[in-house]
């Protein structure tokens with residue numbers, strides 16, 4: 001079983017807590033940079049490779065600035081995400097706009113920024129034309145339906161709301177071309193949190209074959225294929241991280257096999273990964289408030305599902321370390337909970353852990369993507385702070401914790417005076 005290591009010891013966290021009370025997320029800058037370099041190096045062997053970080057996974061501008069410095073673009077799906085990209089100085093084709101059920105205003109903003117617009121439906125060609133105009137470069141999202149199996153998080157492609165069918169996508173390129181588009185990309189995302197490298201290679205193969213079909217049926221040469229995100233991370237100690245090299249080599253082979261053989265090269269290869277880029281390098285730090293013994297033993301923490309929704313939402317496993325008890329025997333069984341009035345507000349169910357006492361500090365692992373980002377205010381819970389453990393060992397707060405004033409900011413209590 002792989003050991004889950006931490007970039008800090010108990011003393012460091014105890015010192016940080018004196019200034020920034022729990023709960024908070026803390027990200028490891030050094031590890032994020034190292035991983036980004038390794039990712040970009042491995043995939044760099046692919047034709048014209050570009051990775052666009054999926055902003056929704058971790059929309060903190062400090063994290064995204066780090067990734068920008070390492071050479072990534074951004075993948076946005078809403079107006080605020082486009083705004084983050086703009087404020088960070090991303091320009092034009094540094095930005096991929098992969099949205100669905102898109103409002104007109106978002107297409108207008110994406111066009112203004114010169115972002116690569118990825119359409120989720122055939123009807124969006126007219127919608128885009130009327131709202132923002134048809135750009136030179138246009139991309140369509142493909143949904144392979146029954147041709148591919150999905151997985152638990154993203155669901156089966158034929159039941160997924162995303163993308164165009166095979167028949168539609170051919171038609172869509174023809175329509176876009178007739179309306180003046182001159183450059184064309186192709187996108188898909190059929191799996192999420194997948195650890196099997198072969199899935200990505202199969203996806204690439206499927207997309208390359210589609211690029212050949214589009215060329216045969218429409219004469220259009222696809223300029224890039226975006227393979228989406230979805231690379232998984234080892235949440236469980238017994239799981240292994242994916243090999244970037246293996247995926248990259250497999251995609252390259254498929255490319256030579258299909259694209260080069262059909263003389264459609266060069267086609268650039270894009271990805272828009274989020275989870276694998278920051279997920280393993282963020283931690284939710286929480287303090288134990290209460291220990292409760294009823295039919296089961298409960299550890300009540302000062303964090304909740306509002307800080308990390310994945311266990312409650314997907315039944316997802318997140319590893320937990322009790323600081324200072326790293327080597328103690330795991331001879332107790334606990335449900336580790338938050339304080340929401342929802343029984344699925346649990347970070348762990350029937351988990352073997354060392355004996356825990358009030359005041360203990362827990363580290364919840366792999367909280368760096370789809371963690372803080374999914375935070376919410378249900379039950380009057382406030383979103384926690386985000387801290388960055390810098391490469392030089394110092395700590396910077398990169399988002400403060402919400403206050404009660406933030407929570408009430410959208411309400412008008414004064415208006416209650418005349419409201420009888």
Ligand SMILES: *Cc1c(COP(=O)(O)O)cnc(C)c1O
Pocket residue numbers: 054056057075098189192193228229230231272273274275276369
């Ligand atoms: C969520 C999402 C991603 C990122 O997925 P990860 O699992 O975080 O890699 C990329 N593209 C689209 C369109 C998405 O919806």
